Amino acid sequence: MTNPDLSALLPASIAARVSSLTLKDRRALAVLDVSGMGDQERKDISAAITDILSAQDTVDDVRIAMTAERKTRQLIAIGSGKGGVGKSTLTANLAVALARKGRKVGLVDADIYGPSQPTLLGNYGQRPEVSEDKLVPVASKFGVPVLSMGHLIDAGRAIAWRGPMAGKALTQLIDAQWGDAEVILVDLPPGTGDVQLTMLQKFKPAGAIIVSTPQDLALIDAARAGQLFDEAEVPVIGLVENMAGYACPHCGELSDPFGKGGVETAAGRLELPFLGRIPLHMDIRQSSDAGTPPAAGDSAQAAPFLAIAEQLDAWLCANV
Ligand SMILES: Nc1ncnc2c1ncn2[C@@H]1O[C@H](COP(=O)(O)OP(=O)(O)OP(=O)(O)O)[C@@H](O)[C@H]1O
Numbered sequence: 001m002t003n004p005d006l007s008a009l010l011p012a013s014i015a016a017r018v019s020s021l022t023l024k025d026r027r028a029l030a031v032l033d034v035s036g037m038g039d040q041e042r043k044d045i046s047a048a049i050t051d052i053l054s055a056q057d058t059v060d061d062v063r064i065a066m067t068a069e070r071k072t073r074q075l076i077a078i079g080s081g082k083g084g085v086g087k088s089t090l091t092a093n094l095a096v097a098l099a100r101k102g103r104k105v106g107l108v109d110a111d112i113y114g115p116s117q118p119t120l121l122g123n124y125g126q127r128p129e130v131s132e133d134k135l136v137p138v139a140s141k142f143g144v145p146v147l148s149m150g151h152l153i154d155a156g157r158a159i160a161w162r163g164p165m166a167g168k169a170l171t172q173l174i175d176a177q178w179g180d181a182e183v184i185l186v187d188l189p190p191g192t193g194d195v196q197l198t199m200l201q202k203f204k205p206a207g208a209i210i211v212s213t214p215q216d217l218a219l220i221d222a223a224r225a226g227q228l229f230d231e232a233e234v235p236v237i238g239l240v241e242n243m244a245g246y247a248c249p250h251c252g253e254l255s256d257p258f259g260k261g262g263v264e265t266a267a268g269r270l271e272l273p274f275l276g277r278i279p280l281h282m283d284i285r286q287s288s289d290a291g292t293p294p295a296a297g298d299s300a301q302a303a304p305f306l307a308i309a310e311q312l313d314a315w316l317c318a319n320v
Contacts, residue, residue, distance in 0.1 A: 003028075006059075009052050014045060019067070026060040028053045034066045036104075036180030039131055042066065074320045075108075075174070075184050075205040076312070077234065080212060081221025083114075083190035086242035086278070087211045089288050090305070091187040092120040092144075093295035094209075097302075097309030098183065099143040100295070103316075106137055106181035108173045109148030110199060111189045112166045118150040122291025127151055128176075135176040142296050145181065147173040166195055167202070174203050183316060192221075192228040200232035206320055207237040209275065209312070214244055214262035222263070226270055237315050238273035239263050240308060243280040276308045 003023045007015055020031040030049050034042050050062045078094070080087040091107065098105045109117035118124040121140040128135045128151050137145035149169060178184060186205065188196055208229045212222035222239065229236050241263030246255050257280065267274035278284070283301050287294050294301040295309070 006053060006056070009056070010049065014048060017045065018049070023058065026058065027063060028056075028059045028061070029063045029065065031065045031067060033068065035068045038177075038179055072320070073178060073182060073184060074316070075186050075203055076237070076316075077186045077188050077200065077205040077208040077229075079188040079196070079208055079210055079225050079229070080190050080218075081192060081210075081223070081225040082212070082218045085190075085211050085213045085218055087190065088116045088120060088187050089284065089293075090209070090211050090240060090242060090278070090308075091185050092117060092288070093293045093305035094309050094312060095144045095146075095185045096121075096142045096293045097295040097306050098185075098313060100306075101309065101313055103313065104180050104182045105144055106178050106184045107144050107146040108170075108184055108186045109146065109150065110170055110173065110186050112149050112169055112195075113189065115148040115150035117146050117148045117187060119291060120288055120293060121146050124150065124291070131177055135172055137176055137178060137181075142293065145178070147176055149173070167198055170195075170199055171202070183320075192224050196228060197232060200229070200234055204232065205234050207315060208234050209237050209240060210272075211240045211242050212263050212266070214241055214256070214259040216259075216262070218258075219262050219266045222266065223270060226272065235319075236272050237312065238275035239267040239270075240275050241277040244277045246280040249282055273311075275311050276304055278304045278308075 003021050006023060006028060007021050017033050018030050019033055022029050046064045049064060053059050053062045078087055078091040095105050095107045107117060109115045123138050123140045126138045128138050128147060135147055137147045138151050139145055210222050210225045212218045226236055243258050244260045246257050264274045281301055284294055295305040
């Protein structure tokens, strides 16, 4: 039974974490909920409890038992049939937008052969630490921790791994110290090969988003990506059209270099939700390259990403 006299000695922030505190034969036993805490935080809170309790005349010894709620952490895969359609750009911006909404979100760059998230999230050149044999995700200034092969290999070095090596690398990125992250967005490699299928089967995401540009070839590949998710029994949350509608920076005239509306039509045909359209805009390319995702700001370019993140958030609320 909890000892009210001892409990009253603990500051409220610590007491909120102590689910039981008993005193028997001059030994205090505190059961501490450490869900979501890192190593240092656990050590600090344990030391604080030990200091406070051992200062009491009635206590000779303090024992602390740590418990953690099993986190239900969900993976959301962002995939595309074709490369270069803006999958990584969308993933980074959705993660930033979800973090702005208060979600605890992490990001895995599963594009082992062409990692771009360290550049997009502005933490290129940083290395993840290792704790208890697992990687600790690298923080970004947008509140989104991230792990990418780009954090582990030297700049410009090509990775020429066969499937099993890539699979092992991916396992390390996903099975890492994600702390209190409740959602992890996974930026999948482009295409629909064995690596993607194995990854989806091994780390089954709760749902997937497919990105495509509007031209026919990209759409055929996007449909194939849909089949890949079907095969892996991963529900498709919806399709996103990227690089639709180009506004000329000189005259403002709108044109559609890759066509427009094709993804929405394809979504209808495939009976999948259409989540939204992101225009082709120079600012998106420039701010992405500079490591400041548009979704972190309030420009016109942020709006489509924030709107798609709203829908993802609603899907997470309804399905997870
Ligand atoms: N809506 C957009 N407007 C302007 N540029 C964009 C837009 N979306 C993406 N880009 C740019 O297009 C390029 C490819 O985007 P990105 O790397 O996100 O694609 P990807 O599908 O992840 O590619 P990969 O196949 O290499 O993984 C990048 O230079 C990016 O800045």
